[in-house]
Amino acid sequence: MKMPSKIVIIGASTGGPKQIENIIKSLYKLYDTTVIIAQHMAADFIPSFIKRLQEHGINPVTLASNNSVVEAGNIYICSGMTCIKKHGYELNFSVEPSKEHRYNPDINSIFKSIAPFAKEIKILGVILTGIGDDGVEGCKELSLMGASTITQDAQSAIVDGMPCRARKEILDIEVSDIEGIREKIKGFCS
Numbered sequence: 463m464k465m466p467s468k469i470v471i472i473g474a475s476t477g478g479p480k481q482i483e484n485i486i487k488s489l490y491k492l493y494d495t496t497v498i499i500a501q502h503m504a505a506d507f508i509p510s511f512i513k514r515l516q517e518h519g520i521n522p523v524t525l526a527s528n529n530s531v532v533e534a535g536n537i538y539i540c541s542g543m544t545c546i547k548k549h550g551y552e553l554n555f556s557v558e559p560s561k562e563h564r565y566n567p568d569i570n571s572i573f574k575s576i577a578p579f580a581k582e583i584k585i586l587g588v589i590l591t592g593i594g595d596d597g598v599e600g601c602k603e604l605s606l607m608g609a610s611t612i613t614q615d616a617q618s619a620i621v622d623g624m625p626c627r628a629r630k631e632i633l634d635i636e637v638s639d640i641e642g643i644r645e646k647i648k649g650f651c652s
Contacts, residue, residue, distance in 0.1 A: 465553060466496035466534040468584040470647055471576055473569035473601070475502040475592025477620025479511060482590070485644050486519040492535045495651045498526070498576075500540040500569040502592065512539050528557040540567040545575035553579070565596050573600020580607035586650045588643060589613040589635075592624035602632050610650070612636040612643055 474482060478501050489497070503511060508525065515523040515537065526538040532546060532553035543558040544567050556575075573587060577600065587604040589597050591614060605611045613628040618639035628635055638646065 464494070464534040465551060466494060466532065466583060468495040468586075468650065469532075469576060469579075470495065470497045470586045470588065470650060471500070471573060471604075472497070472588040472590060473500045473573060473592075473597030473624070474590035475565075475569075475594065475596065475621070475624060477591035478502070479514075481620075481640055483515060483518055484640070485647055486515050486521070486523070486537060488644050488648055489519060489521060489651060490648070492521045492537070492651055494534050496532055496534055497521075497537040497647075497651075498532075498540065498572065499537065500544070500567045500572050500597070502565050502567070502569075502596070505541055505566055508539060508541055515539070526555040526557060528555060530555050540572050542566060543568050544572050546572070546579070547575070548579070569597030570600040573597055574603050577603040577607045577609070580604060580609040584650075585609035586647065587611040588647065589624050589628040590640075590643070591619040591621050593621050594623050595627040597624055598627045598631055601628055601635070605632050605634060610636070612638060612646055614643065615639050
């Protein structure tokens with residue numbers, strides 16, 4: 463079991479599954495990097511989403527489950543209120559159902575929980591297509607803690623709600639089309 467030295471955290475909503483699939487398909491074998499994905503989706507559809515990602519990529523894709531260890535070389539899909547906590551030298555997922563929240567999963571929760579680790583782990587925060595503003599506050603915290611952040615331009619976002627808010631509210635966020643984001647993630651992971 464190896465703790466990651468780099469984490470890519472991706473938040474997406476409407477239009478995200480296909481874009482995430484293309485990103486996962488493009489990744490080489492992950493060694494010291496973990497990818498964590500918070501894609502708004504009904505809980506019933508998450509298992510088939512994971513299966514599809516497993517079929518299209520070479521890295522293991524699993525559901526982030528309560529108390530499981532965050533391991534390098536893996537891709538995790540969030541559900542409910544997923545957070546990261548540190549226990550000794552390990553990072554662990556904390557997962558609770560999100561009945562009181564508007565979104566499944568809650569992107570802000572996972573982004574905000576990772577922000578404190580930006581001083582010891584290299585982090586890339588990514589906001590993809592989606593309605594609303596979920597993830598923007600968490601991505602802002604990541605940026606303030608020194609993590610790299612990137613979001614989609616208006617042209618490549620299927621729905622420009624979340625990316626638009628990220629571009630307006632996060633001062634030093636990088637802006638790119640989806641191909642540029644995919645290349646940035648690949649470069650970060652290598």
